[in-house]
Amino acid sequence: MFWMIYICASAALSLRVSICSTKNSYKIFIVLLVILLTPAQIEISGSSYAPSLLTFIFNIIFQQDFSIRSLRPLFLTLPFCLVSLFLFSTIKRRFF
Numbered sequence: 001m002f003w004m005i006y007i008c009a010s011a012a013l014s015l016r017v018s019i020c021s022t023k024n025s026y027k028i029f030i031v032l033l034v035i036l037l038t039p040a041q042i043e044i045s046g047s048s049y050a051p052s053l054l055t056f057i058f059n060i061i062f063q064q065d066f067s068i069r070s071l072r073p074l075f076l077t078l079p080f081c082l083v084s085l086f087l088f089s090t091i092k093r094r095f096f
Helices: 002-019 025-037 052-062 068-095
Strands: 039-041 049-051
Touching: 002 025, 025 068, 039 052, 039 068, 049 052, 052 068
Parallel strands: none
Antiparallel strands: 039 049
């Protein structure tokens, strides 16, 4: 239930932010969704997941633990997203 509410809220926030930019609105929307929705394991031995960016922020604020372990999934998915957007825009420009 939590994930469904979080996905809807992230999509609404991403849409709201991307509307401000008229030129690259769909690119901003996709990148913000990837940043907000990338999951990370909360504990190493556990099987529960939480959004990567929020887990990192909460670890810094509440646990005073500056570990980038929770950002590793984001470091993997963000370059893949950016390369995919670049390829899509290149193909779109060349063929359409």
